[in-house]
Amino acid sequence: MAYELYYWDGIQGRGEFVRLALEEAGADYIDVAREPGRGTGAMLAIMKSESEPHIPFAPPFLKDGDLIIPHVANILFYLGPKLGLTPENERLRYVANGLQLTVTDFVAEVHDTHHPIDTSLYYEDQKQEAKARSAAFIRERIPKFLGYFERVLRQNPEGTNHLVGGALTYVDLSLFQVIEGLSYAFPKAIAKRRAEYPGLLALHGAVAKRPNIARYLASPRRLAFNEEGIFRHYPELDGAE
Template sequence: MQYALYYWTGIQGRGEFIRLALEDAGADYDDVARREGDDAITPFLEGRHAGALPFAPPFLKAGRLVIAQVAEILQYLGPPLELAPESESGRLYAHQLQLTITDIVAEIHDSHHPVASSLYYEDQRSEARRRSKDLRENRLPKFLGYFERVLERNGGRHALRQHSYVDLSLFQLMSGLDYAFPRAMQRLKSELPLLDALTRHVAERPRIAAYLASPRRLTFNQNGIFRHYPELDGPT
């Protein structure tokens, strides 16, 4: 099957979690908005297309199906792309872990936009300093420490005892945090050896390595989820 991925142009954003799974599996997919522009997304958001009504990108078109939300899309793609366990219990656990990644990604976004997404960062700079301090000192250690224990309980190399879309999403999470909070992550990584190793192992997978070296992999920037503001990264 050819998949059609719809996500905003110019940023990795939440669409990158889907893109990594498609790239790792060597799937046939069309990154529609990058080819046609963001206007290709509008008919779906306005309900002028058959199928389910997505709230926002990313969403995936697979045949007649229109599937939105990162965790939902990955749950759907996992089995056909061989990126999910065969057992029901394993697939449910993968979905649970992905939903937890969704939670921390939302908190990372809110560290630089704690008041409102509609406001510029400069309009909420003081609130962002307070929010990012809590993220660095409390929330990141809690979430990343949890995923470190997940890896330890499953043999150390994978989140689910086998390579899965959860590993790919953890790679994206760690890569984004390295960009956004390099000083904070340098301090935290001494307690996260398994997550650090997972990040390196995923980057070395042949299709992922080729993707990362290609123009399809956009760089992190100040318009995406993971943004680097030095004043939010804590002391040197």
């Protein structure tokens, strides 16, 4: 039975972290919002259900049979062993989960660069606040998070090709997506700091060349970044430092 991924159509968003794992593993899955006749209505029906015993608060969520798993890190913690994308060492699986939760924190801060006041307001309604938030993000938060992941990669006892353990995990795929997204949203800021993160950039390049990932990136299933998703490019924010 195919996995069912529920997320908004038209954007990569948080759902992309799950898609990358499914695509790398060659898993059979359905991107429900893109299915004719189902769309986001099927997702909203589950979220608003008055009878479903374990309703998710928000997408993305994954349906495996009658089991519904919400939240990116939780979904990947569930999928990792099934897809061969988590360390065999059980203790390291919790390390991987901790790293993925840190990615979650980082992505939330990325989102808040363009919506620092209220998610229900348009970007144009909070542009000045977004400039201030982005300046702090570029100056302080990008180096804090990427510097941390660079150190984790460098200090991995099993080598510097992966963040945890000696083989590819879903965390490596997620860091690939983070670098992709930041390079789209803040190209000038990232260009200035590229020399500071050689390990992460090497990891990004290696993931992009993996056969299944390369095919996915070249396919119509990989939507382009746009100004409706989490990683948005507003030139006035890229020069905010």
